[in-house]
Amino acid sequence: MKVPEQVPRLSAVFAVAIAGLVAARSLLLPETFGKLGHYRAAAIDSVAARPTKYAGQQACAACHDDVATRRAAGNHRGVSCEVCHGPEQAHVDAPLEVKPPAPRDRGFCPLCHAYNPSRPTGFPQIDPVAHNPLKPCITCHDPHAPVPPVVPGECSACHGQIARQKALSHHANLPCTTCHQAPQQHKVAPRTVRPTKPTERSFCGRCHAEGSSGPPEAPRINLAEHNPRYLCWQCHYPHYPEAR
Amino acid sequence: MADEAPQPDGASRGLPVVDRRQFVQEALKACAAGCPVILAVFALPAATAQEPGRGGYDPSEHWYGMGIDIQKCIGCGRCVAACKAENEVPPDAHHFNTWVERYVIHDDGEVTVDSPNGGFDGFPPPESEAGIRRTFFVPKLCNHCANPPCVQVCPVGATFSTPDGVVLVDEAYCIGCRYCIQACPYGARWFHPTKHVAAKCTFCYHRLVKGLLPACVEACPTGARVFGEVAQRATPLARFTRMNDIQVLKPHLNTKPKVYYANLDVEVR
Numbered sequence: 001m002k003v004p005e006q007v008p009r010l011s012a013v014f015a016v017a018i019a020g021l022v023a024a025r026s027l028l029l030p031e032t033f034g035k036l037g038h039y040r041a042a043a044i045d046s047v048a049a050r051p052t053k054y055a056g057q058q059a060c061a062a063c064h065d066d067v068a069t070r071r072a073a074g075n076h077r078g079v080s081c082e083v084c085h086g087p088e089q090a091h092v093d094a095p096l097e098v099k100p101p102a103p104r105d106r107g108f109c110p111l112c113h114a115y116n117p118s119r120p121t122g123f124p125q126i127d128p129v130a131h132n133p134l135k136p137c138i139t140c141h142d143p144h145a146p147v148p149p150v151v152p153g154e155c156s157a158c159h160g161q162i163a164r165q166k167a168l169s170h171h172a173n174l175p176c177t178t179c180h181q182a183p184q185q186h187k188v189a190p191r192t193v194r195p196t197k198p199t200e201r202s203f204c205g206r207c208h209a210e211g212s213s214g215p216p217e218a219p220r221i222n223l224a225e226h227n228p229r230y231l232c233w234q235c236h237y238p239h240y241p242e243a244r
Numbered sequence: 245m246a247d248e249a250p251q252p253d254g255a256s257r258g259l260p261v262v263d264r265r266q267f268v269q270e271a272l273k274a275c276a277a278g279c280p281v282i283l284a285v286f287a288l289p290a291a292t293a294q295e296p297g298r299g300g301y302d303p304s305e306h307w308y309g310m311g312i313d314i315q316k317c318i319g320c321g322r323c324v325a326a327c328k329a330e331n332e333v334p335p336d337a338h339h340f341n342t343w344v345e346r347y348v349i350h351d352d353g354e355v356t357v358d359s360p361n362g363g364f365d366g367f368p369p370p371e372s373e374a375g376i377r378r379t380f381f382v383p384k385l386c387n388h389c390a391n392p393p394c395v396q397v398c399p400v401g402a403t404f405s406t407p408d409g410v411v412l413v414d415e416a417y418c419i420g421c422r423y424c425i426q427a428c429p430y431g432a433r434w435f436h437p438t439k440h441v442a443a444k445c446t447f448c449y450h451r452l453v454k455g456l457l458p459a460c461v462e463a464c465p466t467g468a469r470v471f472g473e474v475a476q477r478a479t480p481l482a483r484f485t486r487m488n489d490i491q492v493l494k495p496h497l498n499t500k501p502k503v504y505y506a507n508l509d510v511e512v513r
Contacts, residue, residue, distance in 0.1 A: 043416065048301075054329075114369070118346050
């Protein structure tokens with residue numbers, strides 16, 4: 001069969017087109033494009049070759065094993081060194097030239113430990129305004145092994161002077177909660193959240209008013225006539241009452 | 245058919261007459277001859293692909309994901325700071341690979357979400373706790389989806405999933421069209437203001453190949469972030485997904501995210 005004339009002509013056109021495609025593809029496509037998928041495989045290497053800034057926990061412990069041991073036994077055992085000291089790869093590469101920063105001011109610790117209602121319940125938090133103001137945290141707390149915050153079981157833990165006076169007074173047998181209700185938050189923010197105080201004369205009158213049902217040895221007064229302009233504790237000091 | 249057809253125009257002009265059967269046969273032969281050329285151009289490079297050499301690191305052994313425990317996040321923002329330092333993210337309030345959101349659900353059901361400077365400087369406490377029903381922090385980052393919409397829309401193949409399950413951007417190949425930023429349902433991508441390419445979380449790929457953890461995981465003081473292998477059984481992430489009730493963000497989009505949240509609230513989007 002004779003090959004029709006248009007077949008070789010068209011073939012030539014196709015051959016030129018295909019050759020052009022091959023040439024253009026080899027020229028334009030990056031070398032590694034398509035090796036692993038529809039992308040430049042070499043891009044993975046360029047991302048992987050970026051420098052690291054954070055050296056990692058193990059790098060610190062290799063030299064500072066004393067601090068690492070102390071930290072591993074304390075409440076900051078889950079806090080890696082670079083959380084506070086910042087990225088340390090430069091320090092690892094040149095230990096003497098590059099010294100890691102250590103945050104010593106009051107501004108840093110509250111990033112984690114300032115009271116915030118969004119924080120999970122039970123995470124140790126303080127009110128940075130009221131909690132020993134102006135003192136750097138590290139004067140009382142060792143950041144590498146912080147002492148657990150002891151929640152006071154008794155009011156006397158903080159209010160020792162009052163407790164000692166009251167123990168000598170006629171009110172020695174009255175627990176603090178007879179007159180005060182301390183919100184739980186008072187332990188966290190003692191100066192901003194304060195316990196209650198009696199707000200009415202009739203409160204003291206439950207024992208000290210004429211005809212009240214209090215213990216017989218309690219001194220009695222006429223509530224209506226006895227300086228009615230004042231609350232009792234504005235004149236008497238209930239933790240060490242002087243009357244009788 | 246050909247016998248009944250009228251004489252083709254070609255015969256009157258002296259050109260060779262080809263009937264339909266002959267033409268199809270010739271065309272098929274030409275195609276068969278051309279196939280090896282096309283295959284050689286398009287298919288063979290893929291067939292001869294080799295793993296790029298990165299001393300001792302084999303991507304086929306890994307399939308990465310991250311776990312985040314909402315109940316452990318204290319909103320200190322150390323992950324945000326670490327990520328910015330490690331990855332040289334612009335230090336302004338508009339570009340983040342990872343950021344922390346604060347959710348506040350009020351008594352009337354209203355939900356407010358804020359993220360001042362991405363949580364970089366921590367969160368100031370609210371002026372009043374009155375009317376707040378519950379509130380918590382949610383760290384966010386690229387979900388490194390197994391079915392990533394950002395990769396699908398890239399017109400030039402500049403963003404891709406690596407064999408170990410990390411979605412990366414080829415900075416040398418990106419044309420800066422921002423399609424991927426539009427396509428990401430999690431808002432995890434951003435446009436680099438000086439490089440003029442799309443940028444995103446890399447799971448700190450440059451650290452993974454060295455056997456290190458991502459910077460945000462390294463910097464998390466409470467262990468709220470867990471990083472590791474999705475598929476293997478005896479790994480921290482596998483334990484995390486075994487021991488917790490897990491949710492992912494926007495599961496209905498079928499992106500198959502690989503960032504797994506524990507104790508996630510229903511209001512988190």
